[in-house]
Amino acid sequence: MDVLMDWKSMGSLYASLMFMRTALRDIIPPELHKAARSVFFYFFSNLQTKTVTVHIKEFVGRYDNDIFKSVQRYLSSKCFTSSQYLTLSKMKNSKNHTYTMIPNQSIVDIFEGIKFTWSFRTEDSGDSSGSNGKSTNYFELCFEEKYKEFVNSSYLIRIAEEAKLIKSKNKGKKLYTNQSGDRWTMISQFSHPSTFDTIALDPVLKQDIQDDLKKFVSRKEFYTRVGKAWKRGYLLYGPPGTGKTSLIAAIANYLEFDIYDLELTSVRNNQDLRELLISTSSKSIIVVEDIDCSLDLENRESKNKKGGGDGESDTDINTSNPKTGVSSVSLSGLLNFVDGLWSPCAGERLIIFTTNHKEKLDPALLRAGRMDKHILLSYCNIESLKVLTRNYLRIQEHELMDEVEELLSSIQITTADVAECLMSFDENPDMGMRNLVAEMRKRPLQNSQGNEETKMRKSNKEKQNTKKMMMMMEDGHESDGYESAGSNNDEPDELDCGDEMMMVTMNMMMI
Ligand SMILES: Nc1ncnc2c1ncn2[C@@H]1O[C@H](COP(=O)(O)OP(=O)(O)OP(=O)(O)O)[C@@H](O)[C@H]1O
Numbered sequence: 001m002d003v004l005m006d007w008k009s010m011g012s013l014y015a016s017l018m019f020m021r022t023a024l025r026d027i028i029p030p031e032l033h034k035a036a037r038s039v040f041f042y043f044f045s046n047l048q049t050k051t052v053t054v055h056i057k058e059f060v061g062r063y064d065n066d067i068f069k070s071v072q073r074y075l076s077s078k079c080f081t082s083s084q085y086l087t088l089s090k091m092k093n094s095k096n097h098t099y100t101m102i103p104n105q106s107i108v109d110i111f112e113g114i115k116f117t118w119s120f121r122t123e124d125s126g127d128s129s130g131s132n133g134k135s136t137n138y139f140e141l142c143f144e145e146k147y148k149e150f151v152n153s154s155y156l157i158r159i160a161e162e163a164k165l166i167k168s169k170n171k172g173k174k175l176y177t178n179q180s181g182d183r184w185t186m187i188s189q190f191s192h193p194s195t196f197d198t199i200a201l202d203p204v205l206k207q208d209i210q211d212d213l214k215k216f217v218s219r220k221e222f223y224t225r226v227g228k229a230w231k232r233g234y235l236l237y238g239p240p241g242t243g244k245t246s247l248i249a250a251i252a253n254y255l256e257f258d259i260y261d262l263e264l265t266s267v268r269n270n271q272d273l274r275e276l277l278i279s280t281s282s283k284s285i286i287v288v289e290d291i292d293c294s295l296d297l298e299n300r301e302s303k304n305k306k307g308g309g310d311g312e313s314d315t316d317i318n319t320s321n322p323k324t325g326v327s328s329v330s331l332s333g334l335l336n337f338v339d340g341l342w343s344p345c346a347g348e349r350l351i352i353f354t355t356n357h358k359e360k361l362d363p364a365l366l367r368a369g370r371m372d373k374h375i376l377l378s379y380c381n382i383e384s385l386k387v388l389t390r391n392y393l394r395i396q397e398h399e400l401m402d403e404v405e406e407l408l409s410s411i412q413i414t415t416a417d418v419a420e421c422l423m424s425f426d427e428n429p430d431m432g433m434r435n436l437v438a439e440m441r442k443r444p445l446q447n448s449q450g451n452e453e454t455k456m457r458k459s460n461k462e463k464q465n466t467k468k469m470m471m472m473m474e475d476g477h478e479s480d481g482y483e484s485a486g487s488n489n490d491e492p493d494e495l496d497c498g499d500e501m502m503m504v505t506m507n508m509m510m511i
Pocket residue numbers: 198199200201239240241242243244245246247356377415416417419
C-alpha cells in the first residue's frame with residue numbers, strides 16, 4: 001500500500017515538474033533559457049545528499065598499505081555477520097581464521113548512528129606495483145560529505161584501534177632468539193604449556209606475581225606521568241629445576257606476550273645489544289637465562305676489595321666471555337640495556353633474568369629500577385607439591401601426604417625431581433606417591449633452620465600481613481624505611497620476595 005502511494009506521489013511530482021518546465025519555457029525568453037536551466041539543476045542537485053568516496057588501496061607503490069590491513073581486519077567480523085558470500089583464510093602465524101568480502105560486494109557499517117558503506121573492489125593496476133603485477137585490491141568507503149571531519153578524527157581511529165585488538169588476539173605468541181648474533185630470528189610459535197594453574201609455586205607468591213603483572217600492564221598512564229620507561233625487571237633465582245623457565249612460560253601465557261630469548265654470549269658488543277633491544281616488539285618478555293654464566297658480571301664490590309678498583313669504570317670489569325671469548329658486551333652495556341635507552345620503543349616490556357647464583361651478580365644489576373622484583377624459586381614445599389600431585393596424579397589428598405609433608409621439612413627436593421617421580425604414574429596414584437616417598441627417604445637430612453626456602457615460606461606468610469599493614473600506613477609514609485631498606489620496587493606500594501629482611505623488620509616494628 002505504502003509502495004503504491006510512493007509511486008503515485010512520484011508520478012504527480014514528475015507531472016508537476018514537466019508542467020513547470022513547459023510553462024517556464026513559454027514565459028522565459030529563449031536567451032535566458034540556459035541560465036534558468038543552471039538554476040534549476042543547482043536547486044535540485046542540492047536537494048540530493050552529497051557523498052564522499054574514499055579508496056583505500058592494498059599497496060602504496062611497492063609497499064603494504066597499513067590502513068588497508070586495518071580495514072580488512074575491522075571488516076572481517078562485520079562481513080561475517082552481514083554478508084552471504086565470503087572468502088575464508090588463515091595466515092601462517094595467526095591463531096584464528098579471517099573472513100573477507102568478495103569483490104564488488106558492499107556492506108553497511110553503522111558507527112555512532114552514522115552510515116558508512118564499504119565495498120571491496122579489484123582493478124587492473126596497469127603497472128607492476130600490485131602484489132602480482134596484474135590486479136590490485138582496494139576498499140571503497142562512502143559516506144555523507146558532512147561527516148568528512150568525523151571520519152578523519154574519529155572513525156578511522158576507531159578502525160585502527162579495533163584492528164589492533166583483533167590483530168593481537170589473532171597473533172599467537174612467538175619465540176625469538178638471537179642465535180645469529182645481532183638480529184632476532186623467530187624460531188617458532190611459542191606454545192609452552194606452563195600456566196599459573198599448572199606451575200607449582202607457593203600460592204601466596206603465585207598470587208603476588210599475578211597481581212604485580214596485572215598492575216604493570218595496566219599502568220601505561222602511570223609510567224608516562226612519572227616519566228619512566230614502561231618496563232619491569234624480574235630476577236628469578238634459585239636452585240636448578242625449581243621452575244624458573246616454567247615460570248617465564250607461565251608469565252608469557254598469562255600476558256600473551258612474545259618471548260625474546262637473549263643469548264648474551266652471541267652478542268658481539270654493546271651497540272649490537274642496544275640494537276637488539278630496540279628491535280623487540282611491544283608486549284614482549286626479554287629473557288636472559290643463567291645471567292651469571294652468560295658473561296663475567298661478577299659482583300664489583302667483592303672484585304674491588306680484591307683488586308682495589310673504584311668499581312665505576314667499565315675497564316674495571318672483565319668483560320671477556322667465559323664461553324667463547326668473542327663477546328665484548330660489558331656490564332655497563334648490560335646496565336644500559338636494562339635501564340633502557342627506551343625512547344624509540346613504545347609499549348610495555350618485561351625483562352627477566354634467571355640465575356642459580358644471585359650472590360654472584362653485581363648489585364648494580366640488581367638494584368630497584370633494573371631488577372624490580374626478586375623472586376626466589378626454591379625447593380618444593382607442601383603447597384607446590386600438591387599442585388604437582390594434582391597435575392600428574394589428579395589427587396591432592398592421600399594417606400601418604402602427611403609423611404610427605406614431614407619429609408619436606410627435613411630434606412630438600414626440587415619441583416623437577418618431584419615431577420620426575422610422579423611422571424609415569426598418572427594411571428596409578430598410589431604407586432606414584434609411594435615412589436615419591438621412597439625417593440624422599442633417600443635424601444640426606446638438612447638443617448631446615450635458616451635455609452633460604454624456609455625463610456621464604458615464613459616471609460610469604462608474613463608478607464601478606466605486612467602488605468596489609470603497609471597499605472594502612474601508606475598515607476604520608478610511602479618511603480619511610482622502605483626505599484632506604486633496600487626495596488627492589490620502583491613503586492612505593494608493593495613488596496618484593498627478595499626483601500625478607502626488610503619485611504621481618506617491618507613486622508617487628510608493627511608488633
Ligand atoms: N615449579 C614448577 N612447577 C611445575 N613444574 C616444574 C616446576 N619446577 C620444575 N618443574 C618441572 O621440571 C622441569 C624443569 O624445570 P625448569 O626448567 O622450569 O627449572 P629451572 O629452574 O628453569 O631450571 P634451570 O635453573 O636448570 O634452568 C620442567 O619442565 C617441569 O616439568
